[in-house]
Amino acid sequence: MTFVYCPKCAAPLVDSTVDREPRRVCSRPCGFIYYDNPTPVVAAVVEHEGRIVLAHNRAWPSRSFFGLITGFLEQRESPAQCAIREVKEELNLDAAAEPTLIGVYPFERMNQVIIAYHVLASGTVALNEELDDHRHVPFDECFYWPAGTGFALRDWLRSKGYEPAMVELRR
Numbered sequence: 001m002t003f004v005y006c007p008k009c010a011a012p013l014v015d016s017t018v019d020r021e022p023r024r025v026c027s028r029p030c031g032f033i034y035y036d037n038p039t040p041v042v043a044a045v046v047e048h049e050g051r052i053v054l055a056h057n058r059a060w061p062s063r064s065f066f067g068l069i070t071g072f073l074e075q076r077e078s079p080a081q082c083a084i085r086e087v088k089e090e091l092n093l094d095a096a097a098e099p100t101l102i103g104v105y106p107f108e109r110m111n112q113v114i115i116a117y118h119v120l121a122s123g124t125v126a127l128n129e130e131l132d133d134h135r136h137v138p139f140d141e142c143f144y145w146p147a148g149t150g151f152a153l154r155d156w157l158r159s160k161g162y163e164p165a166m167v168e169l170r171r
Contacts, residue, residue, distance in 0.1 A: 008032045036111065042082040043116040043149045044069040045102060045156045048093060051136040052153070053125065055090065058132040065169070066135055068149045073115070083117040090128050093121035102156045107148035116152030143167045 003013055006026040013024040013034060024034040046053040046069055054066035071086035073079060084095045099117035107114050125134060143165045144154035150166075157164045 002036070003034045006030060006032045038106070038111050038113045040073045040079070041070055041107070041110075041112045041114050042073055042079050042086060043114050043152055044083045044087050044099070044119045045116065045153055046087055046091065046093065046119050046121050048091075048121045048125070049136065051138050052142055053091060053093075053121070054135050054137055054142075055127070055131045056133040057130055059130075065145075066133070067145075068116075068153060069119075070114075070149060079115040080117060083119050087119050087121055090131055091121070091134070092126035092128070093123045096120045096122045102152050102159075105148040105151050109147070112148070114148035114152060116149065116156075118156055145169050 003024060005012055006028070009026065009028055009030040009032070011026050011028040011030070014027045016023055016025040018025065018033055026032040053069070055069060056063070056066050069086050069090050071082060071089070073082050077085070080099045083099045087093050087095060097120050099119045102116040102118055105114040105116060127134060139157060139160060139162050142153060142157055142162070144150040144157070145167055147169065154164055
């Protein structure tokens with residue numbers, strides 16, 4: 001979201017430089033600076049029945065792209081708790097163990113920081129309203145895409161001794 005008006009005093013925001021960075025600041029002396037910091041998002045590499053679960057979000061324009069389970073970090077929720085919650089909400093699977101951190105990845109196109117976990121899951125997959133399809137993919141058939149969640153999948157697969165191929169994303 002880009003602010004046009006100051007949320008403190010309603011004056012227009014203007015372009016400025018703060019700490020050598022371009023920022024939007026209040027045109028009045030109320031002191032508001034719009035930093036536009038990235039949003040934390042949690043991603044889960046879900047391992048289920050010896051395979052990786054990739055899902056298709058019904059809002060995505062490409063019918064051929066399947067990705068990781070992701071979600072926004074809630075207030076007073078740890079990233080690991082978020083991974084467990086999102087896997088349960090989106091796939092109806094239970095975490096069989098504590099999630100393990102894979103890494104943290106920038107996703108500049110969406111102004112997000114991806115915090116990625118591996119979640120070993122059990123149960124029967126039942127998709128929620130956000131998803132319209134899923135796939136169980138053997139580790140050795142997984143590929144990665146050159147973006148935040150794709151790099152997380154790549155790094156997890158490498159940690160298991162696999163070297164996935166990269167596939168370019170089409171926009």
